[in-house]
Amino acid sequence: MSWKKLASLSQIEQLKEESKEKPVVIFKHSTRCSISSMAWNRMERSWKAEDSERLSPYFLDLIAHREISNAIAEEFAVAHASPQVIVIRDGKAVYNNSHMGINYREIVSVES
Template sequence: MSELRELQSNEELENVWDSTTEKPTLLFKHSTTCPISAAAFKRYQSFIESADDRVASYMVKVIESRDVSNQIAAKTNIKHESPQIFLLRNKEVLWHSSHSKITVDAINNALQRSE
């Protein structure tokens, strides 16, 4: 099972960004006040429960860690949405999605295409 870790600082984000050269990394941007985000986060957690250690799993609470959320948008050059998920590898975004398009199948498909 992959371990889900929360990013709360830009320094942590930089460390994760650098570690994407070691293995694929999922990064989920979550709004703790939004029911759509809560539903997508449950689907992300379902994926993580069935995932092995071949993928690293992170999340950012966009309200509580606004600066980290903004830094993700700046680093990826992708407009902020919430909920939003990114598949990162070698410091690049291989795939991203948002809202109801965040599903276990979509995440699995993105990972398979990245291998």
């Protein structure tokens, strides 16, 4: 599984544009949180290669890049949580969930 790293504020505009072609999945991960690690592991085990054809996955280490997490919360009007998955389509958040509510099937079905 190859997630693109979100490491720059300028990438927010890029992923908004990218979301006009196919939905963008943002996984916000806290490297200090066991629940976040568990949710990340579940996503990694569930992700299928063909899903990368239909969805564009991004990974945000929010400990290293908290300012990006804050900007995402503001840009897409989604309250910050960790771990958190946000799906962006046509420049808008169309799905978000956090902690044990993160559901792979829901995430991949958002694009259809």
